[in-house]
Amino acid sequence: MAVEIKKDIFWVGVIDWEVRNFHEYITQNGSTYNSYLIKDKETVLIDTAKDYMFDELINGISQIINPKDIDYVVVNHVEKDHSGCVDKIVEISNATIITNEKGKEHLSLNYDTKGWDFLIVDTGDEISIGDRTLKFIRTPMLHWPDNMVTYCKEDKVLFSNDAFGQHIASSEKFDYEIGDEVFEHAKEYFANILMPYKMLIPNTINSLKDLDIELICPSHGIIWKEKIDEIIKKYLDWANDKIENKAVIAYDTMYNSTKKIAHAIAGGLIDGGVEVKLYRISETPMNTIMKEILDAKYVLIGSPTLNGNPYPEVGKFLTYMEGLKPTNKIGVAFGSYGWMEMATEKIKRVFESLGFKIVDDECLKVKFAPKEDDLKKCYEFGKRLADI
Numbered sequence: 001m002a003v004e005i006k007k008d009i010f011w012v013g014v015i016d017w018e019v020r021n022f023h024e025y026i027t028q029n030g031s032t033y034n035s036y037l038i039k040d041k042e043t044v045l046i047d048t049a050k051d052y053m054f055d056e057l058i059n060g061i062s063q064i065i066n067p068k069d070i071d072y073v074v075v076n077h078v079e080k081d082h083s084g085c086v087d088k089i090v091e092i093s094n095a096t097i098i099t100n101e102k103g104k105e106h107l108s109l110n111y112d113t114k115g116w117d118f119l120i121v122d123t124g125d126e127i128s129i130g131d132r133t134l135k136f137i138r139t140p141m142l143h144w145p146d147n148m149v150t151y152c153k154e155d156k157v158l159f160s161n162d163a164f165g166q167h168i169a170s171s172e173k174f175d176y177e178i179g180d181e182v183f184e185h186a187k188e189y190f191a192n193i194l195m196p197y198k199m200l201i202p203n204t205i206n207s208l209k210d211l212d213i214e215l216i217c218p219s220h221g222i223i224w225k226e227k228i229d230e231i232i233k234k235y236l237d238w239a240n241d242k243i244e245n246k247a248v249i250a251y252d253t254m255y256n257s258t259k260k261i262a263h264a265i266a267g268g269l270i271d272g273g274v275e276v277k278l279y280r281i282s283e284t285p286m287n288t289i290m291k292e293i294l295d296a297k298y299v300l301i302g303s304p305t306l307n308g309n310p311y312p313e314v315g316k317f318l319t320y321m322e323g324l325k326p327t328n329k330i331g332v333a334f335g336s337y338g339w340m341e342m343a344t345e346k347i348k349r350v351f352e353s354l355g356f357k358i359v360d361d362e363c364l365k366v367k368f369a370p371k372e373d374d375l376k377k378c379y380e381f382g383k384r385l386a387d388i
């Protein structure tokens, strides 16, 4: 339901309590699609929601205005979780779409935009909507080519779309209403949505530094008000690969041999003073593992060899991780095999493509079930690794 976040600026988004899979990002806490309405001489809707949320979106808007009276819809990003209701809104209101050239192109490739009115904007462009001025700044590849953000000058509100977002469904709207776990949600979102393009983030934040910002209103999750400086600092740390003395061990297994190797190495790392996060890949959302990899120093991936390949769950994770492009890591591949070891070779190929520094050792490949002596060597390897 609509919430006034500044005088005549309303959150009119929808809460998707039950969504659990966002293109393989497992959203255990649901999400929101934040849409914002500015009531001025012109009425402006900023971003929409997934198409199946149309009725709820309209209910929220209708608490403030008649949806027929929307003059402009700002499309900051064409991905369907934000543009999914644009076509129906245009049908009701004949609103003009404000977007950039790429946004227009992507809209026309997703919807029948014949007859739609567009106002095309680029970085630095401003439009007056009455007492307020909206300024637009393109943020290409954060995380699609069409992304942009919208800034309301008089109210000092940045509508940042996916930047600074988090997948949480919550009745609270502001950062001060929930605890610091909001940073964990923001970190998971960063790791799984923005990480491949993290090198662009420092410049983008730099381009926003002249804006006086009182609210950052993302398109998912809560609105930043009291923790703006902290989240910007964290974004810069994550973008600049600030790492912790932490190892992420992610493995899978058929008959537990690879599991035993994983636990033995973990023991050595822990005794060597490294924080360890250990996951069985098939039992863990990939996004949880990636969140921890974001600021880890070590990434250890383990797999048995199955028909000349890594175990399928491990293969799937490797594909996901390779796409997200973590950088500046020490990579270790390990696993059990029977006669011709192939899994660790394929894991190392992914490490190479990501530019990881690979640390190898004979003990990391164990033929069938590891014996006590094999596990001792793996433990010692973990301890040595902690000193690198």
Ligand SMILES: Cc1cc2nc3c(=O)[nH]c(=O)nc-3n(C[C@H](O)[C@H](O)[C@H](O)COP(=O)(O)O)c2cc1C
Pocket: 252, 253, 254, 255, 256, 257, 258, 259, 303, 304, 305, 306, 307, 308, 309, 336, 337, 338, 339, 340, 341, 342, 367, 368, 369
């Ligand atoms: C269906 C199947 C296919 C396998 N294919 C290979 C293979 O191609 N190369 C190999 O060295 N071992 C192969 N193995 C043997 C396993 O890698 C070996 O049993 C290993 O110890 C399993 O490790 P885990 O206990 O961690 O699952 C295969 C095992 C199974 C069940």
